[in-house]
Amino acid sequence: MNISPLCPTPMLQHETIQMAHGAGGRLSQALMQRVFMPHFHNAILDLLDDQAKLNLPSGRIAFTTDSYVVSPIVFPGGTIGELAVNGTVNDLAVGGAKPLYLSAGFVLEEGLPLVELETIVQSMAEAARRAGVLVVTGDTKVVGKGQCDRLFINTSGIGVLRDGVNLSCRNLNVGDAIILSGTVGDHGMAIMTSREGLSFESQITSDCAALNGMIGALLDAVPTVHAMRDPTRGGVAATLNELATASGVGIAINETAIPVKPAVRGACELLGIDPLHVANEGKVVVVVAAADVATVLDLMRSCDDGRDAAIIGSVVDDHAGMVVMRTAFGSRRIIDLPLGEQLPRIC
Amino acid sequence: MNISPLCPTPMLQHETIQMAHGAGGRLSQALMQRVFMPHFHNAILDLLDDQAKLNLPSGRIAFTTDSYVVSPIVFPGGTIGELAVNGTVNDLAVGGAKPLYLSAGFVLEEGLPLVELETIVQSMAEAARRAGVLVVTGDTKVVGKGQCDRLFINTSGIGVLRDGVNLSCRNLNVGDAIILSGTVGDHGMAIMTSREGLSFESQITSDCAALNGMIGALLDAVPTVHAMRDPTRGGVAATLNELATASGVGIAINETAIPVKPAVRGACELLGIDPLHVANEGKVVVVVAAADVATVLDLMRSCDDGRDAAIIGSVVDDHAGMVVMRTAFGSRRIIDLPLGEQLPRIC
Numbered sequence A, B: 001m002n003i004s005p006l007c008p009t010p011m012l013q014h015e016t017i018q019m020a021h022g023a024g025g026r027l028s029q030a031l032m033q034r035v036f037m038p039h040f041h042n043a044i045l046d047l048l049d050d051q052a053k054l055n056l057p058s059g060r061i062a063f064t065t066d067s068y069v070v071s072p073i074v075f076p077g078g079t080i081g082e083l084a085v086n087g088t089v090n091d092l093a094v095g096g097a098k099p100l101y102l103s104a105g106f107v108l109e110e111g112l113p114l115v116e117l118e119t120i121v122q123s124m125a126e127a128a129r130r131a132g133v134l135v136v137t138g139d140t141k142v143v144g145k146g147q148c149d150r151l152f153i154n155t156s157g158i159g160v161l162r163d164g165v166n167l168s169c170r171n172l173n174v175g176d177a178i179i180l181s182g183t184v185g186d187h188g189m190a191i192m193t194s195r196e197g198l199s200f201e202s203q204i205t206s207d208c209a210a211l212n213g214m215i216g217a218l219l220d221a222v223p224t225v226h227a228m229r230d231p232t233r234g235g236v237a238a239t240l241n242e243l244a245t246a247s248g249v250g251i252a253i254n255e256t257a258i259p260v261k262p263a264v265r266g267a268c269e270l271l272g273i274d275p276l277h278v279a280n281e282g283k284v285v286v287v288v289a290a291a292d293v294a295t296v297l298d299l300m301r302s303c304d305d306g307r308d309a310a311i312i313g314s315v316v317d318d319h320a321g322m323v324v325m326r327t328a329f330g331s332r333r334i335i336d337l338p339l340g341e342q343l344p345r346i347c
Helices: A026-040 A080-093 A114-131 A186-196 A212-221 A235-247 A262-271 A290-301 B026-040 B080-093 B114-131 B186-196 B212-221 B235-247 B262-271 B290-301
Strands: A052-054 A061-068 A097-109 A134-143 A151-161 A177-180 A227-229 A250-254 A285-288 A310-316 A323-326 A332-334 B052-054 B061-068 B097-109 B134-143 B151-161 B177-180 B227-229 B250-254 B285-288 B310-316 B323-326 B332-334
Touching: A026 A114, A026 A134, A052 A097, A052 A134, A061 A080, A061 B097, A061 B134, A061 B151, A080 A097, A080 A114, A080 A151, A080 A212, A097 A114, A097 A212, A097 B061, A097 B151, A114 A134, A114 A151, A134 B061, A134 B151, A151 B061, A151 B097, A151 B151, A177 A290, A186 A262, A212 A290, A227 A235, A235 A250, A235 A285, A235 A310, A235 A323, A285 A290, B026 B114, B026 B134, B052 B097, B052 B134, B061 B080, B080 B097, B080 B114, B080 B151, B080 B212, B097 B114, B097 B212, B114 B134, B114 B151, B177 B290, B186 B262, B212 B290, B227 B235, B235 B250, B235 B285, B235 B310, B235 B323, B285 B290
Parallel strands: A097 A134, A250 A323, B097 B134, B250 B323
Antiparallel strands: A052 B061, A061 A151, A061 B052, A097 A151, A177 A285, A177 A310, A227 A285, A250 A310, A323 A332, B061 B151, B097 B151, B177 B285, B177 B310, B227 B285, B250 B310, B323 B332
16 A cells, blocks of 8 residues: 655644643653653653663662642742652652652643743753753643643652661650751842842852652661651641640740741731741751761761751640740740641742 | 731632632632532541642553543533543543542633632542542642633643553554443533433433543553543544554454444534544443453443443454544445544533
8 A cells, every 4th residue: 555654744843832742642742852851861761661670679669749830830949840849859768668659740821931841841851960860751741822821740759768767756765865957037028129120238148959868868877867857838847746746745935046047037927927837948957866967967068968957846745736935035925837828829 | 926816718709710719828828728628538638738649559650640630510411520530530540540639730720710610629529539649749729700611620640550450552462352331421411402402302421430440450461451541522533543554554443333422423414523523431442352352341341331331343454544434335445534623621
């Protein structure tokens, strides 16, 4: 039989996202080849199957998911793409897992400039390389103009759990120390000030970072760490409340011990926001027995991501389920979960 | 020290989604407790850690992700929640994996009635139970009114790959039979007609279904199946083109052999759409050696999800990389990948 060869593929040189980029046809393939594959390609993803096939080392695994809707999509210190990698890597790391593989699901708004998408994808791929994880499977949907805000990203992640480590928010014991890896509020206030066009004596930059390097070194050295959590939405206040509630213990913290950058403190005061309620994207709260404190603190401070690590409080035999702070003025106040929404679309 | 107990939690009896439901504070917890946990709860999810810890049987795993943005979110034959479960389950199953665990990431629009969210979540949980998978980790973000369209869902999935099965779109050999598990176009045309308010002699209903039961039985009986794919976006046309391209072979199909429901055919003619380009959500294309055809067809037809299974064509030693259809009139035409977008937001 004789059939003339197909016409060459049309140039497909659109400069903005079209509905057809999400339709599973020729334009979807063009988007893959032009934007996604050059940055993400690896031996598993390159097969372009509907599912990645993975050889995992034996053992238990950790599995997590997060959707990212931060606005703006590029902000001082990061992009929604870096956030989508680092946030999911950190959720695996604080569970005691070595992060290995990510999925990436994009929802794109019709009309989004391709050059903006490419900026995000490139920064996302670089973040994955820095964190030592591979994006092995993905998906792209397009919705009409006004049906989402530029782009949303979901990443899910798989990691292998370390043997001999048992981290749980139910593990806190009276006498444990509460260690925070660095300054609070940087991410949330970087977003807020860039969104509101505020400027301070020094620019506020997001702390967006993958912590699996530091956390891995820490768990190798001190596998007896009791609990770890990354204080993202709801800030350190939400994290400490969750730990206190889950373990049925009280937590006492000292305001003067909590590292806050002057510009962040200034912005929080101006906007009437408690820095303990502000999201962080490169910080971890570590709970350890008193005997391990010196080792943990030395190790964290030797890492870039933990150089400002500080003991901010301890687990106490009082006010079970509650977090109480001794203020700079010597009074005490309850640090509650935030009720409302002070900082929308921060992550 | 003496601190009076916290005021009881406010009733939090909002009837619509508030920005604060996504803020990681008290309202986020309330949403979890009121809507998500009653439907999804299981021993792993109930721990409410930032990551699920899973014991997998040894062996290779499959990992996949999809975001779902279908509009309307409830349609004849399903909901966005059922689609999010079944679509991801099917992506694992067609890779030869036994689906085990799902993640669920929700992006919700401010103002979405909670009763609508609950309908979706309930149908999603029922779909997971029918498919025999557990939702083990999740995430909820809220964006402002007009920043997404009601709700989007991402599901990622993990399954364990069967030993001794090697499915790949690069496995097609000349002489293989192309089997389709049932009628084409039901899902896409159910969405289109419900969206446009069209009615036909009989209502068109989505074929949305989890196929892991039928596919598992098939692979147990015939582990030598060469390739499987679910013809979702881009329809059977896109699937066959991907198979032909990946294997570097030609595919010949017969129009008269392709099962199409009369109402779907009528709707496609009215709207000027080729049913081969329309998304299916409960169908699978199976490629097998000629020797296995009878066994495969018998087995598929004995299952509810495959009762209309038919041989629609074969792999041929001609027009490599192309799909050619013998039409009902005896002529031949090339079945190409769809270029544009006929059916936006179908899945």
